[in-house]
Amino acid sequence: MSKKRILTTSMGDQTLRLLTLLMAVSVLVLMAWMGWQMFDAARLSIQKFGLSFITNRVWDPVKEQFGALPFIYGTLVTSLLALLLAAPIGLGVAIFLNEMAESKFRAVVGFLVEMLAAIPSVVYGLWGIFVLAPWLRETVEPGLAKWLGFIPLFQGTPVGFGMLAGGLILAVMILPTIAAISREVMAAVPNMQREAALALGATKWEMIRVAVLPYAKSGIMGGIMLGLGRALGETMAVTMVIGNRPDILPSLFAPAYSMAAVIANEFTEATYDLYLSALVEIGLILFGITLVLNFFARLLVWSVARGPKGGNVV
Amino acid sequence: MNDYFRKYKNLMMLTVFIGATIIALIPLFGVLGYVVKNGLSALNLQFFVNLPKAMGLPGGGMANAIAGTLIMVLIASALGIPIGILAAIYLTEYDRHSWLSTAVRFATDVLTGIPSIIVGIVIYTAVVLRMGNFSALAGGLSLAVIMIPLIIRSTEEMLKLVSHSIREAGFALGISKAKTILKIVLPTAAKGIITGAMLAVARVAGETAPLLFTALGNQYWSRSLNEPTASLPVQIFQYATSPYKEWHQLAWAGSLVLILMVITLNLVARYAFRSRSI
Numbered sequence: 001m002s003k004k005r006i007l008t009t010s011m012g013d014q015t016l017r018l019l020t021l022l023m024a025v026s027v028l029v030l031m032a033w034m035g036w037q038m039f040d041a042a043r044l045s046i047q048k049f050g051l052s053f054i055t056n057r058v059w060d061p062v063k064e065q066f067g068a069l070p071f072i073y074g075t076l077v078t079s080l081l082a083l084l085l086a087a088p089i090g091l092g093v094a095i096f097l098n099e100m101a102e103s104k105f106r107a108v109v110g111f112l113v114e115m116l117a118a119i120p121s122v123v124y125g126l127w128g129i130f131v132l133a134p135w136l137r138e139t140v141e142p143g144l145a146k147w148l149g150f151i152p153l154f155q156g157t158p159v160g161f162g163m164l165a166g167g168l169i170l171a172v173m174i175l176p177t178i179a180a181i182s183r184e185v186m187a188a189v190p191n192m193q194r195e196a197a198l199a200l201g202a203t204k205w206e207m208i209r210v211a212v213l214p215y216a217k218s219g220i221m222g223g224i225m226l227g228l229g230r231a232l233g234e235t236m237a238v239t240m241v242i243g244n245r246p247d248i249l250p251s252l253f254a255p256a257y258s259m260a261a262v263i264a265n266e267f268t269e270a271t272y273d274l275y276l277s278a279l280v281e282i283g284l285i286l287f288g289i290t291l292v293l294n295f296f297a298r299l300l301v302w303s304v305a306r307g308p309k310g311g312n313v314v
Numbered sequence: 315m316n317d318y319f320r321k322y323k324n325l326m327m328l329t330v331f332i333g334a335t336i337i338a339l340i341p342l343f344g345v346l347g348y349v350v351k352n353g354l355s356a357l358n359l360q361f362f363v364n365l366p367k368a369m370g371l372p373g374g375g376m377a378n379a380i381a382g383t384l385i386m387v388l389i390a391s392a393l394g395i396p397i398g399i400l401a402a403i404y405l406t407e408y409d410r411h412s413w414l415s416t417a418v419r420f421a422t423d424v425l426t427g428i429p430s431i432i433v434g435i436v437i438y439t440a441v442v443l444r445m446g447n448f449s450a451l452a453g454g455l456s457l458a459v460i461m462i463p464l465i466i467r468s469t470e471e472m473l474k475l476v477s478h479s480i481r482e483a484g485f486a487l488g489i490s491k492a493k494t495i496l497k498i499v500l501p502t503a504a505k506g507i508i509t510g511a512m513l514a515v516a517r518v519a520g521e522t523a524p525l526l527f528t529a530l531g532n533q534y535w536s537r538s539l540n541e542p543t544a545s546l547p548v549q550i551f552q553y554a555t556s557p558y559k560e561w562h563q564l565a566w567a568g569s570l571v572l573i574l575m576v577i578t579l580n581l582v583a584r585y586a587f588r589s590r591s592i
Contacts, residue, residue, distance in 0.1 A: 286431075
């Protein structure tokens, strides 16, 4: 081999190595840059309002009054409602698919559940406006008011568009995330654990309860947190059904607003710098919350199923 | 007696899990059913060839929105797929275990969880404000940002499945590392990488939030990449939230087209390119 040949190959090697390194590092840069960009654009609002931004409940762009509390409230209530519904169902789906279903059936149902995640958010929103909201208004909300109306959550006029609709649609959208991650961490449970439980005479449910769930627990928690992260930031479907009114009302039937929704609706209409800056600050808060949530969720999932070297996560 | 109770409990819990699965699938069929039913009745040739018309006039279509979506997804793919694959090569071929690759891997995972509307805000402040106008370029760029972590993740998984003996065979023949990667490792994992890329394309094709203030939307054809551009998801959003019946019909038709696109991509990715060898 001539000297020149060695030189060129090593140059090719160096080039590819550097190029791939650059692209890998760009992910870190991208994340830091996103945070900086938003902070920079939100600075005006941060300086003007300080902490009162998140405690003020008045949002009135005409009077230059910007308080994010109604949006934080709407986001939290809808997301928690979604979690309450989707976590047990998602876990149930994961247990069914992993521990009970025949392999052929598992493939089909698994695919269908994944399709729930593939439907674009705006299509859920469309369905929410014309199918879910009318159904809630005419059937579900009057029913809830009749039977559970003594609780403030279920009082008030049935409108259809409100936090209940937002929470329900979010539940559908985060269910596949929770199911997929729970499946993955449950698949990482060694089969010996299951066999040991069965050998001791456990029924299937007892096996799941004593051998599978405890082992997968922290990963399932991680999956639920990832689902919560998705719910907090989900934009279109919520925007279309939550009613878009910046009020803080106890009733789930009442129209409300979410952080992502106010950004989606008002961003292009923000007519002056402070208005835009306030909207970006809401985005920054959302970014911060989802960042922290995802950070801890991934740590939990990694601790069970991936480790630094990796497994399969959606 | 005790055993009887345990068996009964077992049966009950298993029924609960089956029930949960059935409940989970109801919304899927609910959404698909309505989209197919309402979409089919509104879908016709005009939908694919006409521009949107003013409300009240029949025969409007979404030709420009379909084209806009295709263009922006193309821009996103042209940027996101190469960047993602190269980064994944670094993580599997050059540096699997250092703190840097762990950090990149972690950041990638975290990025997939960042709300897409955040990407829209960032691209707005960084690109749209600076260029002075909404554009297909800004829209494509925001979709690319969403795509990159998805591609890195899926490509990395596929490259890790390539057995070490294949790489060692390359080195044993005196082939350089770069060539081994490009000519041996990548082709071996090609099917899986394509599958991942198609799933990422399917995912961003339906994204609305990041396009709202990057590409904005347009009632007409865009003459260049540097103009506000219509897209299928944004158009569906605008029509769905409008008060006009004709536009609602078009929103259903648009949703049907979008869902067919996304599901077809999913199915093709999963079955046509499913690799059995690696």
